[in-house]
Amino acid sequence: MENKYAKLFQPTNIGTLQIKNKMSMAPMGPIGFADDNGAFNQKGQNYYVERAKGGTGLIITGICSVDLDAEDMAKPVIPCPTINPLAFIYAGTQMNERIHAYGAKVIMQLTAGLGRSAMPGFVKKYIAPSDQENRWDPSIIHREMTVDEIQNVIKKFAMSASVAKASGFDGVEIHAVHEGYLLDQFAISFFNKRTDAFGGSLENRLRFSTEIVKAIKGVCGADYPVTLRYSLKSFMKGLRQGALPGETFDEVGKDVDEGIAAAKLLVAAGYDALNVDAGTYDSWYWNHPPMYFKDGGMYREFGRILKKHVNVPIILAGRMDDPDMACEAIGDSCDIVSYGRPLLTDPYYPEKVRQGRLDEIRPCLSCHEGCLGRISHGPLCCAVNPEVGREKIYGIEPASKKKTVLVIGGGLAGMEVARVCALRGHMVTLCEKSHKLGGNLIPGSIPDFKSNDKKLLAWYERQLELLLVMVKKDTTMDKRKIAIQGDDIVVVATGSQPILGKFGHARGVITASEALLGTKPIGDTVLIIGGGLVGCETGLWLAQQGKNVTIVEMSPDIAGGPHGMPFMNYDMLKDELAYHQVKVYKSTKALSVEKESIILKTPDGEVKMLADTVIIAIGYKAEDSLYNQIKLDSKVPVYNVGDSRHVNNIMYAIWDAYEIAREL
Known part of the structure; x- marks a missing residue:
């Protein structure tokens, strides 16, 4: 054929x-x-x-x-x-x-x-x-x-x-x-x-x-x-x-x-x-x-x-x-x-296309975090491929002694640990408490401009399948179950949870994850508390659907400013928000949330705004309770990776996981 x-x-x-x-x-x-x-x-x-x-x-x-x-x-x-x-x-x-x-x-x-x-x-x-x-x-x-x-x-x-x-x-x-x-x-x-x-x-x-x-x-x-x-x-x-x-x-x-x-x-x-x-x-x-x-x-x-x-x-x-x-x-x-970033993420892209192995191609996220985001202080690299620029000194080598590894949490960090450990020859079991792998990247991949995030999740699932990693979904682990399983190494990658703040439990207030996943209804007039990357991307996604969106950010700029993310991404996100008529209040604090309105403290004084829906996007906190329960008493090495160790971006979730797994 x-x-x-x-x-x-x-x-x-x-x-x-x-x-x-x-x-x-x-x-x-x-x-x-x-x-x-x-x-x-x-x-x-x-x-x-x-x-x-x-x-x-x-x-x-x-x-x-x-x-x-x-x-x-x-x-x-x-x-x-x-x-x-x-x-x-x-x-x-x-x-x-x-x-x-x-x-x-x-x-x-x-x-x-x-x-x-x-x-x-x-x-x-x-x-x-x-x-x-x-x-x-x-x-x-x-x-x-x-x-x-x-x-x-x-x-x-x-x-x-x-x-x-x-x-x-x-x-x-x-x-x-x-x-x-x-x-x-x-x-x-x-x-x-x-x-x-x-x-x-x-x-x-x-x-x-x-x-x-x-x-x-x-x-x-x-x-x-x-x-x-x-x-x-x-x-x-x-x-x-x-x-x-x-x-x-x-x-x-x-x-x-x-x-x-x-x-x-x-x-x-x-x-x-x-x-x-x-x-x-x-x-x-x-x-x-x-x-x-x-x-x-x-x-x-x-x-x-x-x-x-x-x-x-x-x-x-x-x-x-x-x-x-x-x-x-x-x-x-x-x-x-011509292929630039796709050949950073996967040097074997051409050969995989030739062989028809498209589901094995690691996708580029167009995030610029590794290739250009570090240009002022680090060599060329890639957010999803830690080997870039150090192919012979930082590759994956077979483990000298094969071990059993238990990975708890199926977000990016957990899947990367499982992938690398399996490549090295370890027997890996990955337990995820929900019915899906992906963690916070699941809601993060919902906007159509984040479709490559979905491809990354699909790539990880395919890799775990090819590497014969035992994946157990709908499985919650605790101290007792971990001890019974008796693995040689335990890696905790339990991720993070949204910070709710003082308005998180107010009536009509939802999280960005709930908005993205569609688990809570969203009105036509939306106010987002938090102008970080999650808040801005959620706001852009809603504005592209025709919603009337306002973003409130306490800092002087959104998304951490021009140096808070790769500049080309920041610049386009800023321009897209303006193009879609998203109103942005900087250096502004939300004082109170009522049934259909919110009081803001702006540099020019207090402002009352009407909103059908208020979305909280003020950040995430590490979900490290399981790690804290087992770290002192465990009879085997225990590692904490990804957001459960330190909330960060996709690149560092993957890089930290890769570093630990290639040394186990």
Whole structure:
């Protein structure tokens, strides 16, 4: 029988470079993958090799700087071919020989720099096409680059590409007329106010990028593939103001018509493929789509447009992890499908698709917690896959002595402990007091924009089934039952319970979980006490159903503010709440709840509001009573993991559970 997804596994070409299938790894920042010489360290090499091993046809590395001195970037944060070219070639050759062993090809992405998009402290030299404010801190002013500086960067691109070719890379990708990075800032008139040969007309604004590809071709040869990371449209309403999908607005950045014209000029200059998306740092959620984009494939329309106007391959990412969607896109809106975060969560995604094992693919949640949420203080990683970036030093190894393990609680932490212990060869029993596995993720996965949370639960259930974990639902454990069972190790993962506060038992007041699960009726006018992530997502979900929603938050900002969660998620959630007319009271306290009204203490005084339903979403408290009962008297090791130890997010529930289970 013909493979349903055979279309994805047919060979394709970028110029003279043949790729074994139409599946590519999208470039993601290789933070923490450089050694002291700026070469790929062993962790970075293992990371890319693992994706080649999993069946990806084309690996595109994350950004490698052509010149760390141009912006005086901290060393070594990301790989850089020009610090010590010989050391880079030694490391690159070693990595690429391993990648090629699996039939995969590898392209190195080279960056001109960050410009105004640089996070404060990440660079010491603040440059841009023209004098302007930093994206994140308006008090930081970026000065205009000199022509000599621009020419030096162009030379460093040519040098870097030469080093890449000597290292066995099959091509290079230029980063980028995309996402509002330095080259994109030159391309967009909103940011580029220069009056010399690098400003003014579209051709001049693209001169930096076109001179780069010409210089590389001059050094490496006309046949050496050079691709371009390219954003067709900026989705900017203004400085630091993004536009939501479907929103009517006036584009101040690059619009589609100019994007088409720019693409034609760039291809004419010598670029061999366009790696397409949309957005800038001012509309960052377009470049790094959170779960609030309900549907994947948000760049398909842009790829479809460009395929009509340029004659080079189109590479397309944007949550394309539905293989049916990917097959539909091939030939229509792209030539190669690109996977970023899905290859973090599951390096073997391509091979599992080829074999039809879709229920074994670990899904990406689009949460950004691991891949971008830790970018300022930690290496690239993944919320649901703790092995990312440390594949050979933090993998799962067989246990030296097989044991019996009792896991109490079937939430994420409990299921991860059970999964890892079973993989190591232990005999595992998991007891869950309810009739379902999933814990607090069950109500959390109800909104349609959280559908991948549901997929994660289904993935865990399938893994436990494949690993022959004995799962006992509707089973409440206590101290006596634990002793009778007599396991070698006991792991408590009993989760957490909503904090009710002083209004939790008032008439007509319900919890966010009850609202999401539909166990209590919800009126048309809803007031949510608590503007954390749970309160905001519940409010958005209700507003999308047509409810009149108000959120009350004691803190000065919702969801912990811009630093309380990955910024692109925070920014889109904030914009979505405003778009759906959710009223938000910050620095506000609920004083009393009456039958159909609530009294609020706002910064401007007391306000009385009418509400059919009041929802409590002020947080969770650890359910650790069972652990406290057994921890002192147990004759065997007892561990407390997940929310029952410390209430936290999905990433740390999984990571903590993984850490403990891989050592048992």
